[in-house]
Amino acid sequence: MAAEAAERQLELLREEREAEIAERRAWQESVSLKELQRRGVCLLKLQAANQRTGLYGRLLVTFQPRKHDSDAELPYNSFGPGDIVGLYDSAGQGDLLSTGIVTRVTSKAVTVAFEESRDGMLSVDHESSYRLLKLTNDITYNRIKKALNALKHYHGGPASHLIDVLFFSLDPSPSSETKPLKLYNDSLDASQREAVSFSLAQKELAIIHGPPGTGKTTTVVEIILQAVQQGQKVLCCAPSNVAVDNLVERLAGYKARILRLGHPARLLEPIQQHSLDAVLARSDSAQIVADVRKDIDQAFAKSKKAQDKGERGHFLSEIKALRKELKEREETAMTVALTHASVVLATNTGASSDGPLKLLPENYFDLVVIDECAQALEASCWIPLLKAPKCILAGDHKQLPPTIISHKAATKGLSLSLMERVIKRYGEKVVKMLTVQYRMHEAIMQWASSEMYDGRLSAHPSVAQHLLKDLPGITCTEETTIPLLLIDTAGCGLFELEVEDEQSKGNPGEVQLAGLHIQALVDAGVKAQDIAVVAPYNLQVDMLREHLCHKYPELEIKSVDGFQGREKEAVILSFVRSNRKGEVGFLAEDRRINVAVTRARRHVAIICDSRTVGSQAFLGRLLEHFRQHGQVHTAFEYLNDLVPENYSHGGEQQQSTKAPAAPSTKQQPAPRRKPKAAAKAAPQKQEARCSPSTSRPGGESPGTKGDTNKFKAELEAFLQSDKTQLDFPSSLSPHDRMLIHHLAEEHGLQHISTGEGRDRYISIRKELGQAVVAPAATPSEQQPAPQTQDSSGEVPAPTKPEEISEGSGKVDLKRLHLERVQREKARREEMARKAQESSVSTRGSSRKKDKSECKGKAAAKTTADGASEEDIDALISAAIKADNTCGFPHCKASVTTLGQICPHCNRRYCFSHHIPEVHSCGDKAKAHARQWISREGVLYPGSGPKDKSLDPTKRAHLQRRLDKKLSDLTNQRKSKKKGKEK
Ligand SMILES: Nc1ncnc2c1ncn2[C@@H]1O[C@H](COP(=O)(O)OP(=O)(O)OP(=O)(O)O)[C@@H](O)[C@H]1O
Ligand SMILES: [Zn+2]
Numbered sequence: 001m002a003a004e005a006a007e008r009q010l011e012l013l014r015e016e017r018e019a020e021i022a023e024r025r026a027w028q029e030s031v032s033l034k035e036l037q038r039r040g041v042c043l044l045k046l047q048a049a050n051q052r053t054g055l056y057g058r059l060l061v062t063f064q065p066r067k068h069d070s071d072a073e074l075p076y077n078s079f080g081p082g083d084i085v086g087l088y089d090s091a092g093q094g095d096l097l098s099t100g101i102v103t104r105v106t107s108k109a110v111t112v113a114f115e116e117s118r119d120g121m122l123s124v125d126h127e128s129s130y131r132l133l134k135l136t137n138d139i140t141y142n143r144i145k146k147a148l149n150a151l152k153h154y155h156g157g158p159a160s161h162l163i164d165v166l167f168f169s170l171d172p173s174p175s176s177e178t179k180p181l182k183l184y185n186d187s188l189d190a191s192q193r194e195a196v197s198f199s200l201a202q203k204e205l206a207i208i209h210g211p212p213g214t215g216k217t218t219t220v221v222e223i224i225l226q227a228v229q230q231g232q233k234v235l236c237c238a239p240s241n242v243a244v245d246n247l248v249e250r251l252a253g254y255k256a257r258i259l260r261l262g263h264p265a266r267l268l269e270p271i272q273q274h275s276l277d278a279v280l281a282r283s284d285s286a287q288i289v290a291d292v293r294k295d296i297d298q299a300f301a302k303s304k305k306a307q308d309k310g311e312r313g314h315f316l317s318e319i320k321a322l323r324k325e326l327k328e329r330e331e332t333a334m335t336v337a338l339t340h341a342s343v344v345l346a347t348n349t350g351a352s353s354d355g356p357l358k359l360l361p362e363n364y365f366d367l368v369v370i371d372e373c374a375q376a377l378e379a380s381c382w383i384p385l386l387k388a389p390k391c392i393l394a395g396d397h398k399q400l401p402p403t404i405i406s407h408k409a410a411t412k413g414l415s416l417s418l419m420e421r422v423i424k425r426y427g428e429k430v431v432k433m434l435t436v437q438y439r440m441h442e443a444i445m446q447w448a449s450s451e452m453y454d455g456r457l458s459a460h461p462s463v464a465q466h467l468l469k470d471l472p473g474i475t476c477t478e479e480t481t482i483p484l485l486l487i488d489t490a491g492c493g494l495f496e497l498e499v500e501d502e503q504s505k506g507n508p509g510e511v512q513l514a515g516l517h518i519q520a521l522v523d524a525g526v527k528a529q530d531i532a533v534v535a536p537y538n539l540q541v542d543m544l545r546e547h548l549c550h551k552y553p554e555l556e557i558k559s560v561d562g563f564q565g566r567e568k569e570a571v572i573l574s575f576v577r578s579n580r581k582g583e584v585g586f587l588a589e590d591r592r593i594n595v596a597v598t599r600a601r602r603h604v605a606i607i608c609d610s611r612t613v614g615s616q617a618f619l620g621r622l623l624e625h626f627r628q629h630g631q632v633h634t635a636f637e638y639l640n641d642l643v644p645e646n647y648s649h650g651g652e653q654q655q656s657t658k659a660p661a662a663p664s665t666k667q668q669p670a671p672r673r674k675p676k677a678a679a680k681a682a683p684q685k686q687e688a689r690c691s692p693s694t695s696r697p698g699g700e701s702p703g704t705k706g707d708t709n710k711f712k713a714e715l716e717a718f719l720q721s722d723k724t725q726l727d728f729p730s731s732l733s734p735h736d737r738m739l740i741h742h743l744a745e746e747h748g749l750q751h752i753s754t755g756e757g758r759d760r761y762i763s764i765r766k767e768l769g770q771a772v773v774a775p776a777a778t779p780s781e782q783q784p785a786p787q788t789q790d791s792s793g794e795v796p797a798p799t800k801p802e803e804i805s806e807g808s809g810k811v812d813l814k815r816l817h818l819e820r821v822q823r824e825k826a827r828r829e830e831m832a833r834k835a836q837e838s839s840v841s842t843r844g845s846s847r848k849k850d851k852s853e854c855k856g857k858a859a860a861k862t863t864a865d866g867a868s869e870e871d872i873d874a875l876i877s878a879a880i881k882a883d884n885t886c887g888f889p890h891c892k893a894s895v896t897t898l899g900q901i902c903p904h905c906n907r908r909y910c911f912s913h914h915i916p917e918v919h920s921c922g923d924k925a926k927a928h929a930r931q932w933i934s935r936e937g938v939l940y941p942g943s944g945p946k947d948k949s950l951d952p953t954k955r956a957h958l959q960r961r962l963d964k965k966l967s968d969l970t971n972q973r974k975s976k977k978k979g980k981e982k
């Protein structure tokens with residue numbers, strides 16, 4: 001049974017391994033070194049800054065960027081302790097010199113430990129240029145493989161019985177009686193106490209299921225202390241270093257005798273003293289060991305100066321002998337340190353028998369504890385599990401499972417954790433769930449509880465009602481007094497970026513909105529360090545960082561996966577996906593969303609397109625929870641702050657003079673959040689939830705009806721009159737503004753915002769001849785429904801197709817026209833009948849030719865000629881509408897409210913396409929930017945005080961950054977084109 005399972009795991013691991021290697025190879029073969037560096041797996045142009053001998057006689061070399069100033073920072077990279085890297089000679093052929101393990105990474109340097117290589121000693125010098133490339137990690141794989149092979153052939157070891165239980169060939173034994181415990185931590189709640197005594201009483205297996213914030217680690221620590229109290233030796237593991245360190249820190253607080261295995265350099269400062277290295281350094285043999293190491297270093301230095309081969313060989317053999325001695329002495333000291341400890345802690349792979357644990361006898365440990373078990377590969381758990389007769393697994397299988405590269409291996413079961421697998425079989429028999437949570441406001445918890453934890457969670461009174469405003473130094477504002485906020489972008493045209501060969505997604509509009517919400521929180525006194533911005537896609541994380549990091553260096557911006565296990569007072573989630581297909585991709589993973597939401601203590605803000613995201617049932621219920629128990633803002637309320645100049649459309653293009661280049665358009669405008677008082681006073685705040693997402697053509701959302709009708713009446717009166725401008729008072733709520741904006745767009749009227757902040761008011765203007773536009777019965781959907789080329793044949797043809805001019809705009813016109821005709825039907829039966837007749841008569845006679853970029857500016861004129869009077873009305877407004885779509889070929893996004901005019905080509909583009917590089921104004925923008933930089937010495941207006949005497953290095957730096965940005969954008973565009981051609 002166990003053997004079969006082990007075999008199967010081995011197979012899946014092989015598959016995973018192959019996928020990993022294939023991915024890396026594909027990168028290395030098809031991607032330039034520069035690009036590899038951009039992806040964070042390669043560091044170019046390094047120099048060796050220093051080298052010394054570390055533990056086990058390994059050579060430790062610290063690399064820095066090869067720059068003349070010593071302060072240079074490494075570029076962004078994903079190097080971390082434990083990573084296997086290749087060291088290459090940058091000059092010449094770029095040969096692989098050696099492989100090593102990263103032991104430490106700072107912003108300025110990376111340290112690598114090199115094993116003794118086959119042909120003697122690696123030697124690095126300070127003059128040469130090197131590069132480091134991350135390799136796939138053989139060590140982890142090999143250790144897991146080794147453990148699985150040991151499992152396959154396991155016979156008579158301490159874990160025999162446990163293995164049978166975990167593979168279901170033996171039922172767990174009945175638990176033993178235990179006497180009442182004297183707790184180390186007497187503040188444990190009832191569910192935690194129960195978990196502790198249950199775990200101690202079980203014979204082979206206990207599982208602690210700890211939902212977010214329920215004190216899982218607190219409970220595990222108590223269990224370990226109790227076990228130690230009973231004289232047991234405990235091996236305590238977790239898949240990640242962070243989780244292990246967390247346990248070390250907590251146990252150290254109780255003065256337990258602990259020992260942490262692993263590279264000391266990667267451990268947090270307070271944990272280092274518990275590391276094997278530190279313990280050894282304090283031991284009696286420390287001085288001798290240190291002396292031996294010094295001898296090695298000296299011999300090494302001499303060997304490099306050696307004149308002839310013979311002399312050199314002499315030193316090398318001396319080094320060899322010294323290393324052997326060092327190893328023996330270290331092993332003796334290590335055994336002493338290991339046996340002195342009651343609790344040995346390591347990562348799952350760190351517990352491998354090829355490390356220090358090989359020094360201990362086979363049945364040394366009584367108990368293995370694996371924390372965060374639901375995030376570990378089952379195979380990796382078998383490394384520690386083989387070492388004891390009993391295990392306690394702690395974790396939450398309702399949060400994210402381990403990351404797997406091979407989709408196939410994942411679906412075949414590699415992503416199923418040991419914890420989940422065992423719970424599925426044994427259920428309640430072996431599990432205790434912790435049910436009181438100490439993190440989230442009740443409103444945040446409630447959703448997670450009912451969706452993921454059978455409604456069993458309750459909030460501890462100390463957190464149940466806590467809000468941001470209760471933190472010191474925070475004023476009461478709308479944002480700090482609500483636990484749940486939904487900022488809905490539905491209908492605002494804030495679409496995700498479409499980078500087709502890119503798995504990752506980004507959404508610039510949501511980046512801007514996140515910036516505005518953070519500003520509001522910070523203005524109210526919330527510290528940036530208490531806020532996290534979390535997004536499910538790395539591309540979005542990068543974009544958020546780029547946009548927000550300078551302004552709020554303390555702000556934490558992470559992917560959902562990177563934030564698991566953490567918490568923040570306020571969490572802002574950007575769900576990114578906004579498309580007409582309602583595609584949500586891996587947002588559909590319930591556990592990812594569970595993790596994202598449950599990081600927050602007092603406040604969660606979700607920024608998303610409810611129309612895209614809400615189409616998935618689980619996410620739909622999340623949004624519904626926010627609507628029921630929280631506040632809803634529509635992104636329209638932030639419009640004026642987002643792109644102030646775009647609230648008008650038509651003649652005025654004030655912005656074209658002040659937008660010098662691409663980067664500037666990505667910059668956040670100076671925050672001008674709506675006046676707090678006005679926002680609070682808005683009486684129909686609750687109705688703001690009736691965002692455009694809920695309005696459909698032919699039916700408007702309840703609750704807004706009164707206002708809509710009122711404004712509609714005003715508008716109609718205005719249309720009938722010969723006035724050309726209608727001003728609305730500045731006291732309008734954001735919601736009313738949105739309604740007016742809708743109606744104006746409906747009627748194809750100009751829509752202008754005048755004034756600043758509190759004094760801002762909206763006016764509506766008509767152009768000459770526009771008074772004849774027929775008022776629409778109901779708001780129509782802002783963007784027409786998605787339409788593929790194939791399905792276009794089903795769209796009924798308009799009355800007189802032959803009168804429609806050539807060009808792509810006409811198809812849109814047809815459909816828009818028909819939509820309008822159909823809506824009119826409800827109100828004017830007569831006309832509707834006529835329209836229907838005619839559309840039936842010509843149905844199927846038109847074919848779509850959606851090629852040209854022309855958006856039908858001319859089309860309106862020509863089509864107008866012979867159409868019936870009503871159709872002229874409809875067509876005029878349809879033409880206006882068509883003119884209001886993005887200028888990018890095939891993009892149909894509305895740009896009436898959120899478009900940006902490109903200063904180079906003067907066309908209006910949607911948020912995804914407004915960047916000059918994206919719609920092929922890149923060269924112009926680049927030239928312009930260079931001019932600007934050389935003239936002003938700044939990257940974008942307001943990026944810093946104008947410094948005419950900008951020094952050349954600084955300028956070069958700016959130039960480099962700009963070039964990078966521009967080339968990134970160009971690449972994005974290229975890859976997009978590639979995708980399109982397929
Ligand atoms: N019985 C308790 N009484 C008061 N506070 C508690 C109790 N148990 C846990 N806490 C508090 O709850 C918080 C979370 O505890 P802990 O770190 O043990 O949780 P966890 O479940 O491991 O967290 P995670 O969700 O990251 O897995 C801590 O601040 C801890 O002090
Ligand atoms: Zn342009």
Ligand SMILES: [Zn+2]
Binds near residue numbers: 888909912
């Ligand atoms: Zn567009």
